[in-house]
Amino acid sequence: KAGVTQTPRYLIKTRGQQVTLSCSPISGHRSVSWYQQTPGQGLQFLFEYFSETQRNKGNFPGRFSGRQFSNSRSEMNVSTLELGDSALYLCASSLVGRQYGYTFGSGTRLTVV
Amino acid sequence: AQKITQTQPGMFVQEKEAVTLDCTYDTSDQSYGLFWYKQPSSGEMIFLIYQGSYDEQNATEGRYSLNFQKARKSANLVISASQLGDSAMYFCAANQNTGNQFYFGTGTSLTVIP
Numbered sequence: 001k002a003g004v005t006q007t008p009r010y011l012i013k014t015r016g017q018q019v020t021l022s023c024s025p026i027s028g029h030r031s032v033s034w035y036q037q038t039p040g041q042g043l044q045f046l047f048e049y050f051s052e053t054q055r056n057k058g059n060f061p062g063r064f065s066g067r068q069f070s071n072s073r074s075e076m077n078v079s080t081l082e083l084g085d086s087a088l089y090l091c092a093s094s095l096v097g098r099q100y101g102y103t104f105g106s107g108t109r110l111t112v113v
Numbered sequence: 114a115q116k117i118t119q120t121q122p123g124m125f126v127q128e129k130e131a132v133t134l135d136c137t138y139d140t141s142d143q144s145y146g147l148f149w150y151k152q153p154s155s156g157e158m159i160f161l162i163y164q165g166s167y168d169e170q171n172a173t174e175g176r177y178s179l180n181f182q183k184a185r186k187s188a189n190l191v192i193s194a195s196q197l198g199d200s201a202m203y204f205c206a207a208n209q210n211t212g213n214q215f216y217f218g219t220g221t222s223l224t225v226i227p
Binding site for chain 2: 031033035042043045048055056058088090092094102103104105106107109
């Protein structure tokens with residue numbers, strides 16, 4: 001069975017630009033979450049979507065946004081990129097119910113120059 | 114909110130030996146889940162094992178077991194018979210019963226020596 005697919009795998013953007021990252025969850029998974037991983041801050045929760053609705057949001061500025069489509073695919077957008085946004089962005093999908101844990105994708109590595 | 118503490122930035126273990134990775138957590142929730150994930154250099158987070166706060170028995174998954182001591186708020190991961198492929202970062206994580214937001218520790222880098 002296909003895993004969580006994140007595209008693109010690598011991305012280089014210029015400060016001030018905006019970027020859109022995509023995540024296709026495992027078939028049947030309706031919950032999609034996004035995390036930012038940096039060497040300094042570690043893994044931080046961005047937001048979670050379930051049935052096209054944002055169910056939970058982390059402590060990130062409004063430049064970070066996301067959405068989920070009816071097929072559970074999700075996108076996250078970062079506007080007005082800053083150097084500090086350089087990170088590995090991980091998407092995870094899960095069945096409802098924490099005992100199933102999350103299945104993560106391989107991430108999108110964003111570099112802002 | 115929950116706070117996860119992993120005090121071992123790096124660990125070394127001889128191949129075929131067992132190793133314990135430490136994790137303590139701080140939460141006021143009565144119901145929560147504890148998880149361990151492995152992150153190889155490729156970046157993907159791989160789910161290893163789960164322990165519910167009301168589970169009385171320690172969770173086991175193949176060579177992985179979770180040593181759950183609720184009173185001490187610790188959830189240590191034990192890897193038996195280490196293999197070279199176990200070399201990776203290991204993250205302890207927790208979530209609350211009400212949502213799927215994970216709180217992660219800072220990770221432990223495990224190196225298996227042949």
